Amino acid sequence: MSVLSKLKEAIVCLKAGRVTLPYPAQPRPAPPKFRGRPIFNATKCIGCGGCASNCPAREILVLDICQEIRILKYLGRRCAYCGRCADVCPEKAITMSLEFENATNSIGDISQTLELFMSTCQRCGRCFKEKSPLEQLKMKGYRFDDLKNDRWIFKSQSYLGDEPVVADIKLDME
Amino acid sequence: MTDMLKNLCKKMFGRSLWVYHANSGGCNGCDIEVLNVLTPYYDAERFGIKLVGSPRHADVMLCQGPAMRSTAKALKRAYEAMPAPKLVFAIGSCACGGGLWHDSYPVIGPVEKILPVNYYIPGCPPRPEAIIYGVAVALGLVDKKTAPVQIKQMEYPIPLYHPDDLHTKDEMIVYEKIEKL
Amino acid sequence: MEQTLIQTILAVIANVCTVLLVAPFCQGLLRKVTAVIQSRQGPPIWQPYYDLLKLLGKDDIESGDSPVMQRFAAYLSLATVLTLACLVPMGFSAPMNGQGDVILLIYLLTLSGICTLLAGLSAGSTYSLVGISRQMMIMIALEPLFAVAIIIGAIHTRSFRLDTVLNGSVYANDGFPWSGLIMLCVMLLSFQAFVERVPFDIGEAETEIMEGPLMEYSGPKLALFKYASMVKLIIYSALFVAMFAPWGSGFTFPLGLLLFWVKVIGLVLLVTLVAATHARYRIDQAIRYFASLLLVALSALVLAGYGF
Numbered sequence: 226m227s228v229l230s231k232l233k234e235a236i237v238c239l240k241a242g243r244v245t246l247p248y249p250a251q252p253r254p255a256p257p258k259f260r261g262r263p264i265f266n267a268t269k270c271i272g273c274g275g276c277a278s279n280c281p282a283r284e285i286l287v288l289d290i291c292q293e294i295r296i297l298k299y300l301g302r303r304c305a306y307c308g309r310c311a312d313v314c315p316e317k318a319i320t321m322s323l324e325f326e327n328a329t330n331s332i333g334d335i336s337q338t339l340e341l342f343m344s345t346c347q348r349c350g351r352c353f354k355e356k357s358p359l360e361q362l363k364m365k366g367y368r369f370d371d372l373k374n375d376r377w378i379f380k381s382q383s384y385l386g387d388e389p390v391v392a393d394i395k396l397d398m399e
Numbered sequence: 400m401t402d403m404l405k406n407l408c409k410k411m412f413g414r415s416l417w418v419y420h421a422n423s424g425g426c427n428g429c430d431i432e433v434l435n436v437l438t439p440y441y442d443a444e445r446f447g448i449k450l451v452g453s454p455r456h457a458d459v460m461l462c463q464g465p466a467m468r469s470t471a472k473a474l475k476r477a478y479e480a481m482p483a484p485k486l487v488f489a490i491g492s493c494a495c496g497g498g499l500w501h502d503s504y505p506v507i508g509p510v511e512k513i514l515p516v517n518y519y520i521p522g523c524p525p526r527p528e529a530i531i532y533g534v535a536v537a538l539g540l541v542d543k544k545t546a547p548v549q550i551k552q553m554e555y556p557i558p559l560y561h562p563d564d565l566h567t568k569d570e571m572i573v574y575e576k577i578e579k580l
Numbered sequence: 581m582e583q584t585l586i587q588t589i590l591a592v593i594a595n596v597c598t599v600l601l602v603a604p605f606c607q608g609l610l611r612k613v614t615a616v617i618q619s620r621q622g623p624p625i626w627q628p629y630y631d632l633l634k635l636l637g638k639d640d641i642e643s644g645d646s647p648v649m650q651r652f653a654a655y656l657s658l659a660t661v662l663t664l665a666c667l668v669p670m671g672f673s674a675p676m677n678g679q680g681d682v683i684l685l686i687y688l689l690t691l692s693g694i695c696t697l698l699a700g701l702s703a704g705s706t707y708s709l710v711g712i713s714r715q716m717m718i719m720i721a722l723e724p725l726f727a728v729a730i731i732i733g734a735i736h737t738r739s740f741r742l743d744t745v746l747n748g749s750v751y752a753n754d755g756f757p758w759s760g761l762i763m764l765c766v767m768l769l770s771f772q773a774f775v776e777r778v779p780f781d782i783g784e785a786e787t788e789i790m791e792g793p794l795m796e797y798s799g800p801k802l803a804l805f806k807y808a809s810m811v812k813l814i815i816y817s818a819l820f821v822a823m824f825a826p827w828g829s830g831f832t833f834p835l836g837l838l839l840f841w842v843k844v845i846g847l848v849l850l851v852t853l854v855a856a857t858h859a860r861y862r863i864d865q866a867i868r869y870f871a872s873l874l875l876v877a878l879s880a881l882v883l884a885g886y887g888f
Contacts, residue, residue, distance in 0.1 A: 231857040231858060232857070234857055235617050235853065235856065235857050238617055238618060238619045239616070239617060239619075241619045242619065243616075243619060243620060243621055244439055244440055244619050244620065245439060245440065245441070245442040245445065245620045245621040246440060246441060248441060248528055248531055248532075249531060249532065249535045249540060249541060253528055255526070265550075267550040267551075267552050268552070270552075281499050282492075282496075282497075282498065282499045282501065283501075283502075300496075301521060302492070302495050302496025302497070302509070302521070303492050303495070303496035303497050303498055303499065303501055304492060304521065304523075305492050305498065305499050305523035306492075306522065306523050307523075324544070325522065325525065325526050325528065325529045325532075326528075326529060326532045326544050327520070327521050327522065327525075327529065327544070327545055328518060328519065328520045328521075328529065328532055328533030328536050328537075328543060329518070329519055329536070329543050329545050330517060330518050330519070330536070330537075330543070331519075332495055332496065332511075332519050332521075333547055334543070334545040334546055334547055335521065335545050335547075336547050336548070337547070337548040337549075337550070338547075338548070338549040338550070339549075339550050339551075339552070340549075340550070340551040340552060341552050342552050404636075405637065407633055408633050408634060408636050408637025409637055411630045411633040411634040411637070412634050412637065414627075414630045414634070415627060415630040415631045415634050439618055439619050439620030440620075442615075442620040442621055442622070444611075444615065444620070444622055444623050445620075445621045445622065445623060445624075447623050447624075447627055447630060447631075452792075453794075453795045453796075455641065455643075455795065455796060455797065455798040455802075456794075456797070456798065456802060458634075458638075480641075482638045482639035482640070482641050482798040482799050483638070483639040484637075484638070484639075
């Protein structure tokens with residue numbers, strides 16, 4: 226009879242007791258290989274920009290202010306926590322931490338900005354052409370992203386002009 | 400007397416939030432995590448949260464998925480159908496900033512290009528605990544844990560000029576390379 | 581005994597206030613026990629009070645085809661159930677005993693169901709029209725069951741007065757109460773549908789499947805509808821207890837009242853148990869179920885007519 230089977234189901238659930246986790250009252254850590262928010266370590270970073278070119282969501286923007294200073298900005302808006310930046314970093318300066326409690330009421334709270342010193346020639350002070358491509362990536366002119374408007378620039382000549390490279394889609398809503 | 404009743408009604412807003420779920424073009428990963436929050440393991444009903452089927456009954460709209468060209472109008476109409484006071488939560492990286500598909504042809508961008516968003520819960524997909532944490536931040540039960548970080552590498556690792564080649568001359572520090580004989 | 585006007589007014593106020601204060605508590609108990617059966621920590625017991633207060637503080641958006649009918653349906657729903665509260669005995673005899681009889685009770689019960697239909701008509705969208713057509717089908721199949729129970733009581737006691745019929749009158753014939761026991765089984769099997777809970781809440785509270793007739797309501801008017809459905813649970817339980825389980829109502833003042841509320845809470849727990857373990861029926865399955873119950877009820881009516 227279906228009524229008896231439903232009563233049995235109710236008794237089984239009652240015997241299980243209460244399974245609700247008291248989550249905000251007690252903390253609940255993530256498992257050890259969990260990919261949470263990436264943390265950028267400025268003391269280890271050499272400013273190569275490999276993370277910026279490998280990010281699938283283009284969330285890491287790079288700008289060279291002058292020959293010696295490069296700014297690396299991680300905006301957390303679109304980050305999908307894939308971990309590619311941590312995989313590619315040659316100095317292991319990026320770690321995917323175990324933090325998942327990232328809720329906020331203004332999305333700029335998740336950004337991390339690093340200002341890095343890039344070394345130059347001891348005699349003349351200019352950047353010299355290096356032998357290996359990894360060293361060549363440190364030269365000025367590699368990436369110019371628009372940090373004021375938080376957008377990446379994918380055409381190499383676009384920094385000369387003023388036009389927006391990734392245009393907004395216009396939609397009418399009546 | 401009516402003021403007392405009005406204050407009471409405002410205080411009760413945080414204790415019983417009715418939620419309307421609107422997915423405007425996402426991959427359904429965040430949908431499944433939101434559904435997980437309503438199961439007995441991570442019970443959301445203990446905060447008084449109930450899932451309703453019509454935007455007119457709801458207080459909070461949970462938006463997932465980026466704003467697409469085809470669903471932008473429908474999303475705006477659902478937002479306007481909600482009675483004030485209302486909140487919008489953007490769940491997942493697609494709703495917070497466009498996600499991995501931000502430059503694709505049907506995607507307009509994040510949900511905040513169409514609606515004003517009150518709380519962001521990033522993640523791909525966010526853990527159910529992260530969603531409950533976001534709701535607790537909105538209700539004022541816990542403080543938020545994120546803040547913008549700015550780090551400058553203050554030590555220059557290699558000195559630009561060798562200290563032996565610098566000498567002072569009339570309040571100026573002059574660099575002069577001295578030939579060693 | 582005849583009541584004076586003052587006594588009637590006091591009794592009406594007492595009944596209506598009791599019903600208004602206790603109805604959200606019973607709904608809260610229902611949600612908490614459902615949560616315990618589903619092995620989770622549910623909302624606090626006072627949650628429906630918070631819900632109603634929050635709904636009173638929201639914006640009131642008037643929309644749909646005809647705002648006048650929208651307002652009218654909302655006010656009528658709560659007004660009907662509160663009038664019913666005056667006619668139902670809750671531990672004492674009914675307050676408006678001399679002013680109404682059992683036929684008025686049947687009409688008011690039907691009217692409270694019609695308010696939902698008016699609400700869905702005023703919205704005018706496809707979802708609400710489908711919802712109210714299903715609700716209409718269920719009402720056509722369901723109201724006769726209650727009417728047959730009351731008529732069997734009236735046949736046995738040969739009067740339509742509230743205090744004679746609503747006092748266990750279905751068992752009141754001379755021999756073994758066959759028709760009374762048959763009607764008890766029929767009413768127990770169909771009680772969930774009267775109070776619009778899970779196996780049979782097809783028309784009205786179906787917000788999980790479609791938005792239903794209450795789709796266009798927001799804020800205070802929605803609070804009126806939710807309150808009306810909470811109060812209907814108490815009213816139907818009180819009617820069931822008065823007609824089919826009146827034992828102990830002869831006790832003196834505190835004990836009789838307490839026993840009445842214990843029986844009502846027991847019935848609410850039974851409703852909860854069935855609601856938490858069953859799935860919602862489709863409309864054709866529900867109509868077939870009610871049709872068979874109606875057949876049994878009509879045979880009980882025939883038996884009552886012959887004195888059994």
